[in-house]
Amino acid sequence: KNFTSCGIMWHSLTFCLLLAIASARNGAPNILLIMMDDLGYTDINYNGGEIPTPTLNEMASNGIRVTYHYANTICSASRSSLLTGRYAWRTGAANLIYQQTTQHASLDLPFISSVLKESASTYKTALFGKYHLGYSSKEFLPFNRGFDETLFFESGAISYTQHMACSAWSLIFGVLDTDVDTDLQQLLQSDYTHGFCSFDLWNTFYQPTDVDGTTYSERLFTNGVKTHIRDHQDDDTPFFIYYAMQTPHWPLETPPKEYEECNDDAIGERTTFCNVLMYGDELISEIIAMLKTVQKYDDTVIIFLSDNGPNPNWQNGINLPLGYGQTLPLRGAKGSTFEGGIRTPAIVSGGFVENNCARAGSSYTHMVHISDWFATMMGIAQLQDEDFDIDGINLWPSICHNDDSLLREKIEHFEMIDVHDESKGFKASYLRTKDWKLVINSALSFVEFDSNKYWVDFDDEYTSYPPQEKYATLMQDEELAPLFRSTCYEAMSAQDAMDPSLFAYDEVMLFQIEE
Numbered sequence: 202k203n204f205t206s207c208g209i210m211w212h213s214l215t216f217c218l219l220l221a222i223a224s225a226r227n228g229a230p231n232i233l234l235i236m237m238d239d240l241g242y243t244d245i246n247y248n249g250g251e252i253p254t255p256t257l258n259e260m261a262s263n264g265i266r267v268t269y270h271y272a273n274t275i276c277s278a279s280r281s282s283l284l285t286g287r288y289a290w291r292t293g294a295a296n297l298i299y300q301q302t303t304q305h306a307s308l309d310l311p312f313i314s315s316v317l318k319e320s321a322s323t324y325k326t327a328l329f330g331k332y333h334l335g336y337s338s339k340e341f342l343p344f345n346r347g348f349d350e351t352l353f354f355e356s357g358a359i360s361y362t363q364h365m366a367c368s369a370w371s372l373i374f375g376v377l378d379t380d381v382d383t384d385l386q387q388l389l390q391s392d393y394t395h396g397f398c399s400f401d402l403w404n405t406f407y408q409p410t411d412v413d414g415t416t417y418s419e420r421l422f423t424n425g426v427k428t429h430i431r432d433h434q435d436d437d438t439p440f441f442i443y444y445a446m447q448t449p450h451w452p453l454e455t456p457p458k459e460y461e462e463c464n465d466d467a468i469g470e471r472t473t474f475c476n477v478l479m480y481g482d483e484l485i486s487e488i489i490a491m492l493k494t495v496q497k498y499d500d501t502v503i504i505f506l507s508d509n510g511p512n513p514n515w516q517n518g519i520n521l522p523l524g525y526g527q528t529l530p531l532r533g534a535k536g537s538t539f540e541g542g543i544r545t546p547a548i549v550s551g552g553f554v555e556n557n558c559a560r561a562g563s564s565y566t567h568m569v570h571i572s573d574w575f576a577t578m579m580g581i582a583q584l585q586d587e588d589f590d591i592d593g594i595n596l597w598p599s600i601c602h603n604d605d606s607l608l609r610e611k612i613e614h615f616e617m618i619d620v621h622d623e624s625k626g627f628k629a630s631y632l633r634t635k636d637w638k639l640v641i642n643s644a645l646s647f648v649e650f651d652s653n654k655y656w657v658d659f660d661d662e663y664t665s666y667p668p669q670e671k672y673a674t675l676m677q678d679e680e681l682a683p684l685f686r687s688t689c690y691e692a693m694s695a696q697d698a699m700d701p702s703l704f705a706y707d708e709v710m711l712f713q714i715e716e
Contacts (some may be wrong), residue, residue, distance in 0.1 A: 229322035229439045229582050230553045231274035231501040233426075234282070234466055234574070235485060236443075238276065238450035240536055241511030241528035244478065245546045249674075249681050251467045253460075254521045256486040257548065260505060264550025265600055266564045268684055271612055271641055272509050272545045272571045274536050276357055277304075277333050277507040278616075280445070281570050284312040284334070284346075286575025286591035290615045296628075297647045298333055300368050304333020311589075313575050317441045319379075321585055325349055325438055327429045329422040330445035333357050336435040341557070344405050344556060348443070352410060352425045354401040354418075361454040363414035364402040364703030369436075388580050391508075417457050418447055423484040427491045434495035439582075444488075449474055449482030451512060451522035471659060474525035495588065499552035502581050504574060507545035510535045513648055514661045514695055527659040530672045530685055536646030538614065538631040558601035565600050568609045568633070610635060618645070633714075640710045654706035665701035688715055 233487040246254040247261045262427035277298040278289035285306065293307035305313075313388045317324035327350040328343045335341035336355035343351045356366040402410045402418065411421060428442050433440050453473045462468075485505075492498040511526025512535045526534070535537030547569065555561050572593035576586045578626055580597030592613075598604035612633040618625040630641040644653040657663040667690060676682045690698065 203595060206373075224657075229324075230321075230551075231439045231497060232317070232324075232441045232578055232581060233488070233501055233503045233551065234283075234441070235446065235503065235505045236280075237446045237448055237481065237505075237507045238688070239403075239509065239512045239524060239526055240449060240478075240507035240546060241526045241534070242527055242531055242541065242544050242546060243528050244449070244511055248546060248684065251465075252471070252478050254460050254482045256482045256489070257505065257546075260485075260489075260503065260548045260550040263562065264503070264548050264554050265558065265560050265562075267547035267549065267569050267600070268564050268566050269505060270545055270547035270569045270571070271543050272335075272507065272540060273614065273632070274509055276331075276508050280332075280334055281306045281573040282593075282670075283508075283574055284314070284443075285310040286313070286572050286586075286589065286593035286614070288572060288592045288613060290617075291455070291556070291592065294334055295616055295620075296320075297357065298335055300366065300399075303337040304339065305341040307328065308340065312346045313578055314343075314349075314441060314443065316575075316579065316584070316589075317582060318347050318349070320582060322582060324441055324582070325429075325433060325440040326442075327351065327425070328353055328443045328445065329429075330443075331357075331447055332445070339407065342403075342407065344407070349405075350425075350429060351403070351405045351421060351506045353403060353559055354444075354447075355403070356401050358450050358452065359418065359447070360414075360452055361402050361456070362416070364400060364418060365398045365414075366399040366401040367452075394432045417454075419481060419557045419709065420457060422446070423487060426488050430488070430491050430497060431495055434497065439500070441578075446481055449478045449526065451524045453477055453523070453525065458483070471525045472658075479554050485538075489603065499556060501551045502549065502553045503551035504547075504549055504578075506547040506571070506574075508571075510537065510542040511659075513652065513657050513659050515652070516661045525659045527657070529656060529658060529668050530675065532656050532667075533643060533653050534650075534657050535653075536629065536644070536650065538629045538640050538643045539653075542653065542658070543614075543631075554601065559603050560601060567596075567599065567605070568595060568612065568635070569600075570609060570612050573609060608690070615652075636714050638712045638714060640712070642708055643710070644706065655704070666699050666704050669698065686715075689713075 242248055243250045247258045273289050275297050277294045279521040281292035281294035282289050285292050298304040314326045319488040320324050326348050328348040329352050332343050332353045332355055359366045404410050456476055458480055459476050460479045463472050468475045492501055511525030511528050513526055514523040528541040531541035533541035573596050576593040576595040577597050579586045594609050614627040615630045618628050627641045628645045629643050632639040652661050655663045655665045656668050675685050
């Protein structure tokens with residue numbers, strides 16, 4: 202590894218003072234947690250995606266690329282695991298938290314924000330972006346869950362500029378248990394074509410923000426992150442910032458800046474998706490630049506991930522906005538427990554990592570579950586997690602220092618069709634060990650999409666056998682090939698490789714994991 206050191210002559214007293222401050226900061230570095238929304242494994246450029254993501258590429262190159270990061274199948278579930286350190290089925294938020302419900306992450310489980318805030322290092326905490334962990338009571342909201350400063354939306358998605366949360370009528374009437382007269386349903390659908398809408402952008406004092414809808418939401422959130430960093434530039438107390446990005450979740454909207462690269466023929470119909478993703482990537486670069494400007498970069502660990510697989514343009518009558526996400530050649534998408542629905546990009550980076558981690562500049566190829574970040578962030582902050590009833594594992598020694606004495610050996614992801622009637626069985630669930638993966642009802646999520654059973658592209662077109670051209674292209678790349686290679690598939694004849702019966706979907710499927 203290449204480590205940079207700089208020797209400078211200082212007055213001895215000043216040097217000792219700076220050394221003491223640096224030592225304190227190294228003991229409890231700042232933590233910047235960035236999570237994109239519905240970003241597919243191969244939506245990102247460094248995993249073979251067509252859309253340029255230069256900032257994320259550089260973070261992956263200089264930091265540690267986590268190649269087998271597993272989130273949950275859906276947004277609320279992943280967020281509950283991330284902040285509590287538990288499997289989602291142990292948090293009270295195992296599925297999608299809908300509007301007009303009392304669903305919420307259990308108040309009995311402390312969020313990592315509270316743990317860091319109440320630690321000896323007294324982290325200053327902030328949340329910017331999507332919350333989606335319950336809002337029927339103020340006690341469920343982030344400013345009461347350990348975050349000192351907040352700018353957030355409560356629901357699963359809002360329009361980027363007007364900040365309106367609109368649930369499709371087909372979702373409300375087709376998925377939720379509502380008793381609404383058929384004639385009234387038809388009237389609402391015809392008069393309010395965007396669905397059931399409400400304003401959704403709030404500050405720390407639970408006051409609506411940018412009500413006039415003049416500013417792109419990610420610009421507001423990024424400005425908030427940068428201001429929080431700048432306001433603490435002279436503070437030796439570390440900060441924890443959770444930036445839950447809206448990007449690139451629908452409803453997609455052209456951002457304030459457009460990019461020439463998004464007009465490339467290879468992007469095709471995904472022009473708006475491309476601009477949204479590239480703008481989000483650029484905003485992350487602004488945050489990194491701010492860290493460097495105020496000389497906090499070397500004291501900061503940056504964790505980047507996605508909450509689940511991509512949202513393609515689902516076409517099953519549910520009338521959701523178009524998502525344009527894809528994760529080929531992985532099978533499945535958001536909502537599925539095939540790899541495409543749960544395996545997401547992840548990076549551990551920042552100046553603290555570059556200067557202190559033996560694994561910096563390489564990949565971490567062991568399993569990581571999204572619940573592990575709770576314990577891992579405690580490890581980064583040099584806190585002990587023995588007193589917490591969690592499922593996550595502190596993987597910091599392994600990720601950073603190559604100490605593989607403690608690894609994640611298995612993942613247990615369960616979701617019931619009806620939590621009050623176990624006889625109805627499981628929704629999309631799976632068990633994963635180093636050598637095996639057992640998949641149960643993989644495509645049965647909040648709704649069941651046929652395309653999620655197979656290999657689905659951004660336009661919801663799918664094949665019932667692996668995409669040969671995409672696979673072949675990736676196999677030609679020496680760096681990317683190990684992420685997707687299947688010796689079993691490659692051993693098939695050309696005829697068998699296109700035989701749907703050999704890849705048929707079933708309620709229970711067992712896969713052997715190859716080294």
